[in-house]
């Protein structure tokens with residue numbers, strides 16, 4: 001089937017996307033889908049009816065619909081860890097029963113949500129001025145991305161996010177926090193992550209150093225209740241979640257607490273409602289009209305069909321500036337694997353390298369490569385029809401114009417003749433030709449655009465859940481377990497072993513030459 005996709009891609013080599021529009025006046029509507037008020041337009045790609053038919057056949061053969069239903073029903077589809085995958089239960093506000101091992105998980109989920117809301121209200125009504133979320137990966141990226149995205153709704157205490165074990169991170173944050181009125185939220189599914197536990201200890205010592213008792217100053221978000229308890233955090237301040245919530249899928253539950261404190265429980269619920277609405281669309285819409293499934297097959301087409309190994313996520317929404325980083329974990333930790341579910345080597349590329357920055361900033365940085373580089377980078381634009389700052393309408397009009405212009409420029413490009421005409425008044429002869437060639441844009445570069453009315457709590461929920469399900473569908477098609485992350489383990493083990501060598505307590509003689517040299521250099525310059 002992969003060869004079929006590659007064959008289809010080869011057969012379309014050199015065909016201009018613009019021609020597809022000229023040939024089919026309804027192309028934009030045909031190759032677009034709407035869901036929950038959002039429009040996903042994938043018409044500025046090489047996808048045509050035959051390609052879409054093949055992509056959907058690939059999805060159906062992979063049994064995307066059956067696997068989806070298994071996920072929602074609590075089946076243990078994370079086979080290498082023997083776990084269900086039920087982040088969707090965290091936003092199942094209608095409390096449809098969801099069973100794991102014969103037990104409905106919903107009473108527990110809703111009880112924890114109610115406790116979180118109670119604490120959030122208490123803190124928002126207290127003298128706490130600053131909340132510091134200490135966590136990393138999925139215990140940082142989601143709430144950090146979401147809190148920034150919802151800045152207009154942020155009426156609670158200031159929120160800070162500390163993730164890096166580099167002491168510079170926590171040091172910079174603590175500089176602006178008054179010890180008397182700061183609350184620390186330790187967010188760690190395992191409660192063993194070295195970066196988080198190191199930062200948490202530093203926070204505790206800092207409080208003590210400032211003469212403030214740590215009692216009542218810490219909250220824990222974890223699925224390891226025992227470890228959180230050992231840390232001395234009372235049970236009333238520990239918010240648990242089950243192992244069926246993957247770290248990178250966890251911002252909907254306790255890991256979202258900092259965001260809830262920032263924007264308030266009502267807005268957090270609106271975020272959950274957005275996720276729930278996208279779940280409902282994903283579960284019910286036929287694949288042809290299913291936004292996450294279509295986003296996924298467009299990704300499969302570009303990566304496995306056309307052979308473009310990266311994709312750029314380009315939000316024309318400044319407050320989504322952390323979305324690319326969030327999606328890097330969501331997509332790359334989920335689908336960056338080289339073995340299939342049965343342990344055999346994948347005979348095709350796994351998920352793409354995901355990267356990006358908000359427009360228009362990216363335009364003045366790396367878009368040069370996107371437009372004229374030798375590699376093709378499929379681009380995924382996101383933009384709200386309305387900006388979050390309605391009184392600055394002129395800004396938003398410019399933003400929209402820039403966003404639409406980029407996808408048009410990527411598709412159309414600029415021919416040599418057009419480039420010549422641009423500089424004909426300045427150069428002539430061979431020099432005109434040479435100068436013009438630098439100004440040629442090959443065009444025919446694929447992009448998609450997700451446009452929504454405006455970024456608000458509910459829309460954020462829709463967008464995050466859309467991408468989660470996209471990752472799921474791509475993973476099913478690739479026959480990958482999207483829910484484990486063994487690839488992060490080796491580095492952690494080696495770092496633990498290297499610790500005593502960095503400190504000079506253990507010999508590094510058995511290490512390779514490069515590692516020994518780096519250690520020696522560091523030790524020489526450390527003091």
Ligand SMILES: O=P(O)(O)OC[C@H]1O[C@](O)(CO)[C@@H](O)[C@@H]1O
Pocket residue numbers: 136137138139187188189190191192193196247248333485488
């Ligand atoms: O929430 P924890 O257990 O501290 O883990 C943080 C992150 O570390 C990882 O396990 C990767 O090392 C991520 O999957 C996870 O989001």
